[in-house]
Amino acid sequence: MIRFDAVTKRYPGGQEALSGVTTEIRHGELLVLAGHSGAGKSTLLKLIAGLETPSSGSVSVNGQDIGRLKATQLPYLRRSLGLVMQEHRLLLDRSVFDNVMLPLLVTGERPQDASKRVRAALERVGMLEHERAMPVTLSGGEQQRAAIARAIVNRPSILIADEPTAHLDPAYAREIAALFRDFHAAGVTLILATHDDTLFSPYGARRIELARGKLLS
C-alpha cells in the first residue's frame, strides 16, 4: 500500500509541483493518474520511488516512510519497484538482452539464473526475438516493451510507468495497454501516468486527476 499524506513538492526556484496531495493506493490496484502536461504526474511518481523528496508531508510505501529512509536503504526500496520512467530509457550502447539484464547485475544475480529470467521477461513482453538487437534499431513501441521488460525482470509487486504510451502509434499504444492489463491481472499493483486515460478505462482502472499540483476529486 502506498500513502500520500498532505504532500507538497516545491522544486528549488520553482512553484509548487504538488500541493497538499493526500491519497492512498491499495495493493493490487490499477491506478491511472491523469492530468495535463505540467500537472505534477511525474513528480508524484518520482516521490514514490524516492527519486524526489517531498517538501512537506510524507509518502510511505508498504508502511515505510520514504523521506526517512537512509540513502543506503533507498536502493533496496527501488529494487522492490518496477519503474518505467521517461528520463531513464534504454542504454544505447548495449543490446536489448543486456539492458534487461541490468537490474539483475545490480542485485548480483548469478549469470545462469539471470539469463533465464531475462529471457522470461522478454518473452512476457513479446520481445524475445529481439534480444540481440540494439535499441536504436527498434521501433518506439519495441523500445517501450524492452523498457517494460527491464522493469519487470525483478518481479516487482508494484509497477510504475510514466506515460508509457506517449509518442506511440495508436496500435502500439493499445498493445502496451493490454500488456499492463495482463500484469494487473497477475496481481501486480500498477500506477500509470498518462494524458490518454481512455486507453485504460476498459480495464476498470481507478482514475485520479491532477491539475496544477492539486488532486481533483
Added chain:
Amino acid sequence: MSALYVQRMALGQASRRLAGKPLSTLLSAIVIAIALTLPALGYVLIDNLAGLARGVSGQPEISLFLKLDATPEQTRALEAQLRADSRIAALRFVPRDAALKQLAQRGGFAEVTGLLTDNPLPDAFVIEPRSENPEAFEALRRDYAAAPQIAHLQLDSGWVERLHALIDLGRSAMLLLGGIFAAALVIVTFNTIRLQILTQRHEIAVLLLLGATRDFVRRPFLYFGALQGLLGGLLAWGSVAALLRLVAPRLEGLAQRYSIVLDIGGPHLPEVLVLLVTATVLGWLGAALSVRRHLHDGPAD
C-alpha cells in the same frame, strides 16, 4: 551472490572499459609513467650511490699523531685509554720509523726521505670507529683532540660526510619530486574518472533507478583508477630499467676513472613492488576523490 563475485564483476567491468578505449588508456598510462619514472630512477641511482658510500666508508679512520716529545709512558697510557673506548672498533699503532719507511716506499718520495737527517714523523695511532655516522666521528675527534699527548688529529671522514650530506639531499629532492608527481598522478586519474562519470551519466542514472547501491556504481571507477595506475607503474618500471641500462655503463666508466668500482643494479624486486603498489594506490585514490566529488546520489538525470 558472494562479495567476491561482486568484486570480480566490477573488476571485469573496469578492465573492459580500459580495453574498450586502448588509445586513451595508453595515453593516460604514459602520462602516469612519465610522472613516476623520474623519481623512481632518481631513487634507484641514489640508492646505488648510498651503497657505494657505505662500502667506501666501511673502514673510516682517524689518525692520531702524537707529539714528537711524547714519552713511552704517555704513549702507553693513551693506548690503554683507546683500547678501553667502546666506540673504537680497531686500533693500530704506527711507529714513526715504520711511517718513514712506508713513505720512502711510495713512488717519488725515496729521494726526499733520503735527504732527511732526522725523522720528522711522529708516532701515530690509527683508529677505526665502530659507527660510521658523521656525528660519532665528530664526537671522537672532540674527545681526543683535547688529549695532552696528541699533536694533531686527522679525520678521513670529511668527504664521507659530504657524500652522506649529498645523498641525504638527493633523497629529499627525490621525495619532494615524488610527492609532486604523486599529486600529478592523482590529478590525472581524478580527471579521467570525472570525464567517465560525465559520459556515463545516463548509465549511472539508470543503475541508481534500478536500485544500484552507491558502492555498486563506485566500484568499477575505483578499479579503473587502480588498474590505470598499475598500468602506468608497469610502464614506469620498464622505462626505469631501460634508462638504467643506458646510463649505468657511463656512470660506471666515470667512476672507474677515480678508481671507484661502481656496479649499478636495480630496480630490485622490493623497489619494483613499492613502485607498482604506490601507482595502484594513487590511482585508486584519484578515482575515489573524483567519485566522491562527481558522483551524485540521486538518479535524477
